[in-house]
Amino acid sequence: MNIFKKTIFSVLASILIIGNVYASDKIRIGTEGAYPPWNSKDASGKLIGFEVELAWTLCRYIGQQCTIVEQDWDGMIPALLMRKFDAIMAGMSITAERQKTITFSQGYADEVAQLAVMKGSSLEGMDTPSGINLSLGGSDVKSALKTLTGALAGKTVCVQTATIHQNFLDSGDVGSVNVRTYKTQDEVNLDLASGRCDAALAAAVAFTDYAEKSGKPVVLVGPTFSGGAFGNGVGVGLRQGGDDAIGQRDAELLAKFNKAIDKARKNGEISRIAIKWFGFDASM
């Protein structure tokens, strides 16, 4: 019995020690795996996409081993805070709202958000500028928001939950639209195609990717959005550092990622990977 107990203890102890070793020198990166072409999974369940490839590249520049962890979008930030992983690379835009809780590296890519409708929708052919920056304000932005408010009145607009797109619709900038939230972008796409949603808001590439793969007549309408609730590009989400040893390690990680992004940008790696996955250079 004693030997039995001893064996159990030593096995447990070694698991704990091995676990600690892993925690200290491997960077764990959380991604959703359900937001193509940013991050998704191939038929065999392997994680692929712009951010997955970029993550491996950044890790190479940092010179540390990495693992990529899958996490549902709506639990992404809580999971980071609970140390299930050390960094988020999941098409997460840098916003003031999120910066209250976590910190971000410099941006590595620009997410262009746009409304999508099914072909033949009354929302097609909205008369707005091709793009508006909410941070700039001005009469152009105001009149575009007014047009959108009128067009979307009483309409159901679908978004993925806890996204910049939801924040924008909830902000009241386009009046009181009927907002429906979904756990994944896939479900948003399904309900847009079924006609339950009059329009949907997400990264424009998420819609073009869906239209291409499904053959459904999804069209982008209205202006592309940036600034304001849409944040300032997509960056690596990290825990805010602190004074203790663990907090310092978090702060170091931020510096490491910033340096790696600098290098990858200079070598043209981010542009190359962006063109490969998006079809255009979304790097920043």
Add this chain to the structure above:
Amino acid sequence: MDFELMITSFPKLLNATVITLKLLSASLFFGLFIGLLFAILRMNKNPIINKFAYGYSYIFRGTPLLVQIFIIYFGLGQIEYLRSTALWVILKEPYWCAIIAFALNTGAYTSEILRSAFQTIKPGFIEAGKSLGISNKIIFYKIQIPIAIRQSLPAYGNEIILMLKGTSLASTVTLMDLTGVAKYIISTTFKPIEVFVVAGGIYLFMTFIVHSLIKYLEKKYNYQ
């Protein structure tokens, strides 16, 4: 623990509880009729009717509620033909899709609960009725159904509680029920523990009420 968040989220969650209760009462209402109908069909001597009723309860008890709600909401939404029919008016709304799924699910369980309750009625009760010259119809309505309801109270109480918790799945089809609003608050505050503890407390309180009510009814209709 962020107690302030717990306090500020409480009224919002309480508000969302109204939707949860609406979903629960609507599905129990329809589910009870479906259950009674299929319990009677199950006891039919015709093997085709009997097998059909058995098949229904087998399918809905043998698959997860989440799968059923997904099939009804996302699955039926994919059928282009359906979208051109009048049915789409109902199926377009997540609220009705949830109620259909819940009612069919609880209906399957209720049919089994009622069937077993009917079968446990002592033949003596029915024979007593017959020997007094009471018609079969009256025996069914005045003797079998009341006894069956009494017999099925404990099991049905459990089913109500299971269904109450099952309504949380409505949040997966965009409904802002108690769980849906809890998730929404978490999506802006990133504090799941606080919000889910409050939501869990509200569910627990509702379970307590249902439990007490069933206990009271059991006592009241105790015929022994």
